Amino acid sequence: MSKPSNAEPRRPSKGDLPTKTCPVCERPFSWREKWERDWEQVRYCSEACRRASKRTAPAE
Numbered sequence: 001m002s003k004p005s006n007a008e009p010r011r012p013s014k015g016d017l018p019t020k021t022c023p024v025c026e027r028p029f030s031w032r033e034k035w036e037r038d039w040e041q042v043r044y045c046s047e048a049c050r051r052a053s054k055r056t057a058p059a060e
């Protein structure tokens, strides 16, 4: 039997998801699969908050 090698070290195991706090709504949110590639750059819990942050804090 050949088992497919699931060598995906980047994928956190369930129950061990990293979390961040959204600076806009100040709520904690956790890792999602869609952020798998750029989790380090994710700052807001949602697109809405991301846009809201641009509204409130004018970009330089």
Ligand SMILES: [Zn+2]
Residues within 6 Å of the ligand: 022, 023, 024, 025, 026, 027, 044, 045, 046, 049
């Ligand atoms: Zn938010």
